[in-house]
Amino acid sequence: MKMKNEYIRLIDEAVARIHYPAEPRGLYEPISYTLDCGGKRLRPMLVLAACEACGGSASDAMPQALGIEMFHNFTLLHDDVMDRADMRRGKPTVHNRWNESTAILSGDAMLTMSMQLMSKCRENMLAGVMKLFNDTAMQIYEGQQYDMDFESRDDVSVAEYIDMIRLKTSVLLGCACETGAMMAGAPEVTRSAFYRYGVALGLAFQLQDDWLDTYGDPSVFGKNIGGDILNDKKTYLRITAMDKADEHARGRIKSLNGVRSDEKVAVVRGIYDTLGVADDCRRLIESYLDQTLKELDAIDIPDEAKAFFAEYAKQSISRRS
Amino acid sequence: MKMKNEYIRLIDEAVARIHYPAEPRGLYEPISYTLDCGGKRLRPMLVLAACEACGGSASDAMPQALGIEMFHNFTLLHDDVMDRADMRRGKPTVHNRWNESTAILSGDAMLTMSMQLMSKCRENMLAGVMKLFNDTAMQIYEGQQYDMDFESRDDVSVAEYIDMIRLKTSVLLGCACETGAMMAGAPEVTRSAFYRYGVALGLAFQLQDDWLDTYGDPSVFGKNIGGDILNDKKTYLRITAMDKADEHARGRIKSLNGVRSDEKVAVVRGIYDTLGVADDCRRLIESYLDQTLKELDAIDIPDEAKAFFAEYAKQSISRRS
Numbered sequence: 001m002k003m004k005n006e007y008i009r010l011i012d013e014a015v016a017r018i019h020y021p022a023e024p025r026g027l028y029e030p031i032s033y034t035l036d037c038g039g040k041r042l043r044p045m046l047v048l049a050a051c052e053a054c055g056g057s058a059s060d061a062m063p064q065a066l067g068i069e070m071f072h073n074f075t076l077l078h079d080d081v082m083d084r085a086d087m088r089r090g091k092p093t094v095h096n097r098w099n100e101s102t103a104i105l106s107g108d109a110m111l112t113m114s115m116q117l118m119s120k121c122r123e124n125m126l127a128g129v130m131k132l133f134n135d136t137a138m139q140i141y142e143g144q145q146y147d148m149d150f151e152s153r154d155d156v157s158v159a160e161y162i163d164m165i166r167l168k169t170s171v172l173l174g175c176a177c178e179t180g181a182m183m184a185g186a187p188e189v190t191r192s193a194f195y196r197y198g199v200a201l202g203l204a205f206q207l208q209d210d211w212l213d214t215y216g217d218p219s220v221f222g223k224n225i226g227g228d229i230l231n232d233k234k235t236y237l238r239i240t241a242m243d244k245a246d247e248h249a250r251g252r253i254k255s256l257n258g259v260r261s262d263e264k265v266a267v268v269r270g271i272y273d274t275l276g277v278a279d280d281c282r283r284l285i286e287s288y289l290d291q292t293l294k295e296l297d298a299i300d301i302p303d304e305a306k307a308f309f310a311e312y313a314k315q316s317i318s319r320r321s
Numbered sequence: 322m323k324m325k326n327e328y329i330r331l332i333d334e335a336v337a338r339i340h341y342p343a344e345p346r347g348l349y350e351p352i353s354y355t356l357d358c359g360g361k362r363l364r365p366m367l368v369l370a371a372c373e374a375c376g377g378s379a380s381d382a383m384p385q386a387l388g389i390e391m392f393h394n395f396t397l398l399h400d401d402v403m404d405r406a407d408m409r410r411g412k413p414t415v416h417n418r419w420n421e422s423t424a425i426l427s428g429d430a431m432l433t434m435s436m437q438l439m440s441k442c443r444e445n446m447l448a449g450v451m452k453l454f455n456d457t458a459m460q461i462y463e464g465q466q467y468d469m470d471f472e473s474r475d476d477v478s479v480a481e482y483i484d485m486i487r488l489k490t491s492v493l494l495g496c497a498c499e500t501g502a503m504m505a506g507a508p509e510v511t512r513s514a515f516y517r518y519g520v521a522l523g524l525a526f527q528l529q530d531d532w533l534d535t536y537g538d539p540s541v542f543g544k545n546i547g548g549d550i551l552n553d554k555k556t557y558l559r560i561t562a563m564d565k566a567d568e569h570a571r572g573r574i575k576s577l578n579g580v581r582s583d584e585k586v587a588v589v590r591g592i593y594d595t596l597g598v599a600d601d602c603r604r605l606i607e608s609y610l611d612q613t614l615k616e617l618d619a620i621d622i623p624d625e626a627k628a629f630f631a632e633y634a635k636q637s638i639s640r641r642s
Contacts, residue, residue, distance in 0.1 A: 027466040078429060082422035101403035101469060104425060105462055108399060111432055112458040119451050126447050130440050137433040141426055145348040148422060 001052050001308050007045045014062050030094045030106040034073050037089045043176040044069040050180025050194050053305035061183035067117030068176050074110035075140060077103055128182060136175040143168025156234045170202025190299055197295040197309065204288035204317050210235040211281050214269060220320045226265035232257050240277045285317050322373050322629050328366045335383050351415045351427040355394050358410045364493060365390040368501040371515050374626035377505025385500045388438030393493060395431035396461060398424055446503060457496040464489025477555045491523025511620055518616040518630065525609035525638050531556040532602050535590060541641045547586035553578050561598045606638050
């Protein structure tokens with residue numbers, strides 16, 4: 001096993017080496033722009049680390065690491081069009097810097113390029129890699145659809161919310177871990193335990209995102225605090241608050257729908273505080289952390305590798321940005 | 322070999338049997354809506370017919386026929402968003418009937434579903450099928466990008482135009498034919514000749530489309546005649562006319578850019594007539610027909626199969642709708 005940052009360095013180098021045809025520029029420039037914009041490189045890091053944990057070498061799984069990173073960036077690109085988001089990672093989004101047609105078409109090309117990268121494996125592995133990847137992609141689209149559906153609903157349950165983030169976010173982390181294990185030729189029992197580790201990690205990760213959006217430290221978070229509250233986003237915090245609140249507090253939150261002011265953020269957070277939903281959220285995050293550790297325990301990999309993935313899960317839920 | 326209409330009937334039945342999950346409806350309804358809207362089923366028909374021509378059975382290649390039809394419909398769906406087209410095949414487009422986010426996301430899902438369908442083949446064929454399909458998809462995005470780039474250029478050459486329609490339209494017909502041959506286990510020499518047949522057919526087909534848009538019979542064409550002229554679209558007819566015209570006629574066409582009237586259509590068509598560009602177009606179509614027949618001649622398949630594909634190419638360039 002290498003250090004986390006060493007995997008990320010390898011990925012950044014490989015991303016920089018991706019070859020794009022020179023023409024048509026309008027198709028390929030937005031793709032390299034998107035990939036070079038950075039990001040945490042979390043998913044490809046999981047691919048490489050899972051491969052090495054199972055006795056493979058990082059280079060065996062690099063095409064798949066890049067494929068999953070390419071796919072992830074494709075979903076961000078198209079999601080940003082759907083959400084009309086102007087900025088991503090501190091830079092203008094593609095539909096903002098170029099135009100919407102460019103964002104749609106370049107995103108389509110990224111999805112196909114991700115398939116090309118995933119396909120770069122031994123022939124006896126190809127069917128398994130394709131099936132996992134395509135099934136995961138379908139779940140992610142379903143998650144995005146549910147996320148959009150939730151915007152116009154006011155009766156979303158916690159169970160529905162968890163299922164939505166499982167689809168939209170977590171299964172890709174599961175897919176990343178399992179694909180890495182596959183590339184090392186790990187047995188089915190190991191691969192599926194890695195998948196479950198990744199899914200639990202993804203749930204903890206997304207809930208940590210939700211928590212940070214309301215309770216993060218503005219000086220380190222990187223985005224404005226309170227964006228979810230401002231946008232009336234049905235996160236775990238809001239859904240739980242609406243469940244626990246009495247009629248008065250529920251009415252107060254509803255009455256602020258559509259309002260966009262700092263005062264709204266303060267009022268809604270005050271209600272969250274009174275109801276203790278931040279603690280509920282932390283407890284749920286801890287329970288998903290426990291699940292990741294339990295899955296790791298059962299995997300037949302060296303202790304050093306277990307420590308790597310356990311440490312990574314712990315860091316994910318204590319991160320501040 | 323079966324009759325053309327028999328292949329189309331089999332495809333329509335298989336399309337009707339595609340299973341979509343019930344939820345989320347917002348994701349899957351637009352997909353079945355798009356697939357059920359019909360269309361010529363040209364591409365899947367070529368897959369099945371090429372498979373049978375090479376000694377396979379239509380059912381061997383049905384998943385790939387559906388995969389290519391699904392892919393084709395995905396490109397139409399996203400192209401309609403980019404072109405802001407409100408109607409397709411006499412029905413509202415997806416972004417018109419639902420909304421743009423739905424059109425983007427359902428299109429993405431169709432691309433992944435097309436990959437799932439293409440993957441349904443024997444494991445030793447999978448790598449070849451994937452490579453051909455993904456390479457073709459990338460070419461199609463490049464073609465769409467060039468098509469959009471041409472809108473803001475007034476110096477597009479005939480060679481550039483032919484290359485654009487080769488990428489945007491023709492390679493998918495080549496891919497359809499070659500995939501069908503692959504599914505029958507045909508040798509490389511047969512597969513690549515079928516590919517070239519499909520590409521030449523696609524060029525003839527698209528040029529026939531261009532010709533019909535200006536010279537078709539309004540009572541059978543199905544769309545309004547003159548749409549390309551109204552929209553100043555750089556088709557073969559316009560590019561050739563601009564090449565052949567004297568300064569006066571060229572200026573007259575340019576002066577009508579942006580104008581939308583029946584008179585404009587009549588004036589521009591009058592200039593085309595004087596310059597004889599319809600004849601140039603018919604000659605080019607005939608030369609691509611000759612190429613399809615030459616490719617067929619060299620393929621080692623039964624005469625009955627050759628006659629099927631020759632007949633199909635001839636019909637394509639004499640069609641009136």
